[in-house]
Amino acid sequence: MKVSVLRLGHRIGRDPRISTHCALAARALGASEIIYSGENDEKMIDGINKTAQRWGGKFCARYDLEWKKCILSYKKKGYFVVHLTMYGIQAGSVMMKIRKQKKILLVVGGEKVHPEVYHLADKNIAVTNQPHSEVAALAVFLHECFLGKEHKFSKARLRIVPQEKGKKVLNKESSSLKKHNS
Amino acid sequence: MKVSVLRLGHRIGRDPRISTHCALAARALGASEIIYSGENDEKMIDGINKTAQRWGGKFCARYDLEWKKCILSYKKKGYFVVHLTMYGIQAGSVMMKIRKQKKILLVVGGEKVHPEVYHLADKNIAVTNQPHSEVAALAVFLHECFLGKEHKFSKARLRIVPQEKGKKVLNKESSSLKKHNS
Numbered sequence: 001m002k003v004s005v006l007r008l009g010h011r012i013g014r015d016p017r018i019s020t021h022c023a024l025a026a027r028a029l030g031a032s033e034i035i036y037s038g039e040n041d042e043k044m045i046d047g048i049n050k051t052a053q054r055w056g057g058k059f060c061a062r063y064d065l066e067w068k069k070c071i072l073s074y075k076k077k078g079y080f081v082v083h084l085t086m087y088g089i090q091a092g093s094v095m096m097k098i099r100k101q102k103k104i105l106l107v108v109g110g111e112k113v114h115p116e117v118y119h120l121a122d123k124n125i126a127v128t129n130q131p132h133s134e135v136a137a138l139a140v141f142l143h144e145c146f147l148g149k150e151h152k153f154s155k156a157r158l159r160i161v162p163q164e165k166g167k168k169v170l171n172k173e174s175s176s177l178k179k180h181n182s
Numbered sequence: 183m184k185v186s187v188l189r190l191g192h193r194i195g196r197d198p199r200i201s202t203h204c205a206l207a208a209r210a211l212g213a214s215e216i217i218y219s220g221e222n223d224e225k226m227i228d229g230i231n232k233t234a235q236r237w238g239g240k241f242c243a244r245y246d247l248e249w250k251k252c253i254l255s256y257k258k259k260g261y262f263v264v265h266l267t268m269y270g271i272q273a274g275s276v277m278m279k280i281r282k283q284k285k286i287l288l289v290v291g292g293e294k295v296h297p298e299v300y301h302l303a304d305k306n307i308a309v310t311n312q313p314h315s316e317v318a319a320l321a322v323f324l325h326e327c328f329l330g331k332e333h334k335f336s337k338a339r340l341r342i343v344p345q346e347k348g349k350k351v352l353n354k355e356s357s358s359l360k361k362h363n364s
Binding site (some may be wrong): 006013017018022024025028029030040051055086087089090091092104118123124126129130131132133135136137138140141143148150151152153159160162163164165166167168169 | 195200202204207208209210211215233268269270272273274286297300301305306308310311312313314315317318319321322325326328330332333335342345346347348349350351363
């Protein structure tokens, strides 16, 4: 399954941390790319792409001014459009159907989502019908999509070796191993 | 199972949105409370408690200056301490054991986590060994803890009725029903 994420309504002054968390969670949990609409935050997008390169895999962040055209073009390419919203139907009731899709465009809102998004989406899905976080909703949805599988990140320069206590990072670039048994 | 969350190193100027997302995701996905250490952000904590009251259930946010004493006191009360960190062992390998616990203190870091936290924790657990988001890690961990169950929120003033398209919110206080078929 291939998942692209569209993050709506990014604002340069207010949103870089939340929007960056969306991107990194999307990457870690199996998405292929994130597209930002709203304000064009080149610095943030550049930072995400640099992080993605260091940690491996093919994840890519980019900007698209026109969110509606973007959704329509992904629909044309055969993507199933899921809009994550607290007002939608409960994720648990549709995940079986979702997992059968080959390509998904996952739309996550900012502060205010245009009403049209609810109609353009093939499904409006809630990860709980409670107010919480687009980062959390995105993460749980992707985790469920891929049934909790650990993803591989090829050509990583940095790689963590899981530890019971402390930290161990392999750095291929400097051929060094940083270990802090903190 | 009862889960409390301890959010380390909150900074008033920088962190309110991420820290609020941590609280709301914790509440929506089944935690009972969140404790903040770092700077005492009364305004943020007050806002979270007001949101929690409106949407029901017994979730509560509070501040504790002394994170180490806090961890030790929860250990004394029989809580199993889980520290969420990208350097830890993979969540999938220990969730069976985690689900057998009756009380969990879930520690999530800020920018820099004190090395002692890794040793005070009973388990250092990674939701993927990739850099991403404490909000995402917290959400996926809680989702796995409770096996994806939908939680109940008693005495809610606001409640969403899940919709295929648009929004439907029941407001008990004003006995009104807001519906926007946007």
